[in-house]
Amino acid sequence: MDKVIIAENLSLAYSKDETIINKANFSIDSGSFVFITGASGSGKSTLLKSLYGALKPVEGSLVVGGVELRGVANSKLNFLRKHLGIVFQDYKLVKEWTIEKNIMLPLIINGYEKSITQSQVDSLLKHVRLKHQSGKYPLELSGGEQQRVAMARALAHNPILILADEPTGNLDDYSSQLIWNLLEGANEQLKTTVIVVTHHIPEAMKVEYKHYHIEFGDIHEVV
Amino acid sequence: MKSFKNHISLVIALVSILFSLQIFTIVDRAINAYKENLAKNYSLVVVSQKTFQSKEMLNKINQLAAIEELSPDSVIKKLNTGISKKNIQLLKLTLPKFYKFKLKIYPTPAELQKIKKQLLKYPYITKVETFSNTHDTTYKLLLLFKNVISVLAVSILLVTILLIFKELRIWQFKHNERMNIMGLFGAPTWLRSAVLFRLSIVDALIAFGISFVIFSYFASSSWVSEQFANIGISVVVFDKIYDSLIMLGVSVIVSILLASFIVLGHKEEV
Numbered sequence: 001m002d003k004v005i006i007a008e009n010l011s012l013a014y015s016k017d018e019t020i021i022n023k024a025n026f027s028i029d030s031g032s033f034v035f036i037t038g039a040s041g042s043g044k045s046t047l048l049k050s051l052y053g054a055l056k057p058v059e060g061s062l063v064v065g066g067v068e069l070r071g072v073a074n075s076k077l078n079f080l081r082k083h084l085g086i087v088f089q090d091y092k093l094v095k096e097w098t099i100e101k102n103i104m105l106p107l108i109i110n111g112y113e114k115s116i117t118q119s120q121v122d123s124l125l126k127h128v129r130l131k132h133q134s135g136k137y138p139l140e141l142s143g144g145e146q147q148r149v150a151m152a153r154a155l156a157h158n159p160i161l162i163l164a165d166e167p168t169g170n171l172d173d174y175s176s177q178l179i180w181n182l183l184e185g186a187n188e189q190l191k192t193t194v195i196v197v198t199h200h201i202p203e204a205m206k207v208e209y210k211h212y213h214i215e216f217g218d219i220h221e222v223v
Numbered sequence: 224m225k226s227f228k229n230h231i232s233l234v235i236a237l238v239s240i241l242f243s244l245q246i247f248t249i250v251d252r253a254i255n256a257y258k259e260n261l262a263k264n265y266s267l268v269v270v271s272q273k274t275f276q277s278k279e280m281l282n283k284i285n286q287l288a289a290i291e292e293l294s295p296d297s298v299i300k301k302l303n304t305g306i307s308k309k310n311i312q313l314l315k316l317t318l319p320k321f322y323k324f325k326l327k328i329y330p331t332p333a334e335l336q337k338i339k340k341q342l343l344k345y346p347y348i349t350k351v352e353t354f355s356n357t358h359d360t361t362y363k364l365l366l367l368f369k370n371v372i373s374v375l376a377v378s379i380l381l382v383t384i385l386l387i388f389k390e391l392r393i394w395q396f397k398h399n400e401r402m403n404i405m406g407l408f409g410a411p412t413w414l415r416s417a418v419l420f421r422l423s424i425v426d427a428l429i430a431f432g433i434s435f436v437i438f439s440y441f442a443s444s445s446w447v448s449e450q451f452a453n454i455g456i457s458v459v460v461f462d463k464i465y466d467s468l469i470m471l472g473v474s475v476i477v478s479i480l481l482a483s484f485i486v487l488g489h490k491e492e493v
């Protein structure tokens with residue numbers, strides 16, 4: 001099976017004094033559904049940052065979608081990021097844009113046609129139950145609603161890899177289920193690889209999933 | 224309201240730059256017009272022992288605009304008490320010639336001295352009256368006025384630039400977030416900064432529009448032209464083509480420069 005991510009001896013750090021991830025080895029199959037757990041501050045978000053190239057490896061090698069991220073050039077990184085769907089832990093919505101415009105962002109960057117963009121955004125808004133809020137600005141929404149906007153944006157351009165950082169962290173059971181359904185749907189129907197950082201793996205997840213745990217700077221698979 | 228706030232700070236800064244620029248231009252024009260006016264009313268009086276060729280003199284000293292011989296009749300009339308016609312003729316011959324020298328420019332005191340020296344080199348020219356006291360005072364006043372206005376315009380410019388640099392941090396902060404997010408989704412630099420450049424060009428156009436309207440109003444205001452007429456000059460307050468183009472150019476260039484600062488200063492946060 002194709003590997004969408006291959007990490008060899010991967011070390012991540014913000015400064016020389018403290019290594020967050022230390023010489024980790026793992027690989028992720030294309031089309032798989034992966035959960036990442038770990039204590040707060042263990043380095044889950046840090047690992048995701050490295051996967052979308054915001055934090056470059058200080059040691060080892062990290063290949064995502066065929067692109068070596070250690071010392072990657074900006075143009076190559078942009079090319080990779082166009083095909084990723086990221087849900088950030090702090091959402092990272094553009095405050096001065098409406099919900100609708102926020103969801104459009106990856107479609108605009110990928111050069112989709114206007115008509116396709118609009119119909120895609122409409123359908124996503126329906127899926128995350130925010131149709132009636134489309135003209136509002138992020139700060140006019142609750143945290144949970146903002147999180148759903150971030151989810152819709154991550155799905156908009158049918159990415160090859162979805163990276164979601166605690167995407168149900170702020171949601172009630174009903175909305176959480178909505179998010180899991182969307183992620184599962186993308187994984188099953190579009191064969192999108194999904195990597196989710198979460199504290200709570202839902203019991204009812206029917207998908208065949210992999211589970212990695214981060215502890216003491218190491219990443220190991222839980223079987 | 225939201226978009227109004229986004230625009231206002233840069234627009235105000237740009238308008239004040241355009242203002243100080245145009246005011247400076249107007250003052251410069253007014254002073255030049257006034258100098259021309261002074262040159263018209265100003266002349267040297269030259270005393271010569273003999274008649275000379277005006278043409279030759281005009282060719283030699285190129286600041287000269289015209290030479291006019293002053294008739295001695297008025298002087299003689301005053302003496303005209305019981306002098307015979309024959310004696311008057313004699314007197315006329317022995318009296319030196321008086322000439323009025325018109326200049327093309329209103330000279331600086333130094334230029335004036337130079338012209339005087341040049342004239343005195345001719346052996347038959349015995350005296351050159353420059354009325355230098357009055358001339359120097361007028362000239363210094365003019366210079367003072369120009370300097371005061373220049374200092375004022377430069378101060379406005381400096382204060383504006385300081386304000387802009389203070390605002391730049393706020394803009395940088397405000398735009399960084401959006402550019403950062405766009406970058407995380409793979410937007411190339413041009414797309415990330417497109418909004419910023421569009422915004423700054425729109426602001427430049429708004430600032431230009433405001434300045435255009437205000438100066439067009441000044442230019443057509445009878446009060447303004449009266450002020451200039453009072454000191455005997457007419458000044459182009461606002462050339463709708465030439466000045467407009469310069470204003471537009473300055474406005475657009477300054478705001479694009481600012482936008483470029485922000486784009487170049489942008490760094491992805493981790």
Ligand SMILES: Nc1ncnc2c1ncn2[C@@H]1O[C@H](COP(=O)(O)OP(=O)(O)O)[C@@H](O)[C@H]1O
Pocket residue numbers: 014020038039040041042043044045046047493
């Ligand atoms: N931008 C940053 N600069 C420096 N240190 C950071 C930064 N972000 C996170 N850290 C540190 O890295 C460690 C892991 O953080 P993080 O990956 O956010 O943990 P979590 O597993 O809760 O997502 C923490 O000790 C945190 O303090």
Ligand SMILES: [Mg+2]
Pocket residue numbers: 044045046089165
């Ligand atoms: Mg985290």
